[in-house]
Amino acid sequence: MANPGWDRLWRIGPPVMSVRDRLRLGLATILILVGSALLGRFIDGLLIGLGTYTVLFGAIPSRPHRARVMASAGIGLIAAVGVGVAVSSSLALTLGAFVLAAFAGLALDTAMRLGPPGPYFFVLMVGGGTIIGRAGLGVTDVVAPLAAGAVVAFIAAVLGADKTGNASPDTSATADTSASPDTPASPDTPATQSWARSFRERLTWPHPEAVTFARVVVAATLAFAIPVMAGGTHPFWAVLVAVLVLSYPGGRRIQVMRAIHRILGTALGFLAYWGWTLIHPPDVVTFAAMDILLWITMGLAARNYGLACIAITLLALMMTQVLTPDIHPATLAGDRLLTSIIGAAVVVVVMIVIQPRRRRAAEDA
Structure with missing residues (x-):
């Protein structure tokens, strides 16, 4: 790779x-x-x-x-x-x-x-x-x-x-100018027919959008099903990793880097959350911290995804803890880290297995 x-x-x-x-x-x-x-x-x-x-x-x-x-x-x-x-x-x-x-x-x-x-x-x-x-x-x-x-x-x-x-x-995942909302349909072509044709083209293999669609659907399915069958309590976190990595525009190198960012950022966020639970602040303080983390995420997400993932992980764990107070924070954080690794592993496998077919040189000519 x-x-x-x-x-x-x-x-x-x-x-x-x-x-x-x-x-x-x-x-x-x-x-x-x-x-x-x-x-x-x-x-x-x-x-x-x-x-x-x-x-x-x-x-x-x-x-x-x-x-x-x-x-x-x-x-x-x-x-x-x-x-x-x-x-x-x-x-x-x-x-x-x-x-x-x-x-x-x-x-x-x-x-x-x-x-x-x-x-x-x-x-x-x-x-x-x-x-x-x-x-x-x-x-x-x-x-x-x-x-x-x-x-x-x-x-x-x-x-x-x-x-x-x-x-x-x-x-x-890839630009397709055939369905721009600012480009009116031909006078001889009803808008619904134009939309249907464009939608069908985007899902026709090996259109790049069809490849992305297949990867996202398969990865989301596997990322959710694997933790559930293993007894995980929050399989959505694996889905989050898979979808956010695979739907991001760019080639394999960018998506691999994004998966690495997610794993490292989640691991560091896990450690930050563990430290936060040792303090065990009141809920009002936790919600104030969520606001700060949200602001940090907005500023960092497009500048360095790995650093943003540290804040994202800490924010998500705080929010989930409020929704599921009966789950011990250490269990919650460990589950988040494990399912994120599962999601990243699914991403790598799906990128390897689902690829557009390579056209023969004669067909390209």
Whole structure:
């Protein structure tokens, strides 16, 4: 396998978002977490905060495009988390929900070009719903707070200026200009036919998007099923690693580096969480720490994924501990580290096994 580039392991790249934009997109979530902690409504705060995760789509330069994406992503988030909650008790149904979410996300991306974090965001939201469902909450418990969070995220994103002259971002695993939302269909071709043709082309092997789709679906399925069959309590963490690595645009070298970043960042985050549990601060302090970690993650995720993973791991463990207080912190952290390693191993295997067929020289000619 290609050398991933060890000299770039901990190098911090230039910022991709201004402090002002980070405040606009992240401040709402931070205030929600702080406010819910002060009011003692920790679970409601986490659910509303989860609903605001659609702000990840909020960097699209065009305001009309951003508004359409934010509205669609908000509805998609609520549906995906709700489905995850509903199927959390069944392995087969959960795996089917992952596939359905991948199809739906790619279909939505074909229609309007979602931009970062891409179409497989909804697969992760299904997985997040399984954690909530296993914590004992039902679909009716989550819809209202998720919707409230999505509305807050929509307002925060749409308040941003319309940055004319910039291309809308595209985080599909590979760019496909055949379905640009800003390119109208031919007068002789109904829009639905144009969308269907583009969607079919993207899923036709060996189109690069079809390769990414196959890798993500297979990896998410294996990453969830293996820990469940081994008796793991939080298999979603393996899915998180697999989807975030494989859906990231770039070749094998970049994705291998991303997997290495995830393992090392998770291990260091594990140690940080272990130290945090020794202090055992009150919940209000924990929620304040979540806000700081969220801000760090927003600033580091695109600059050095490994360093961001340290904050991401610590943040995720704190949030999960609130949802599952009966699980010992050491068990929770150890499970996170183990399942992350499983997810990274699945990524490497899937990248090796699922590759586009090599065309013969005569066919290329």
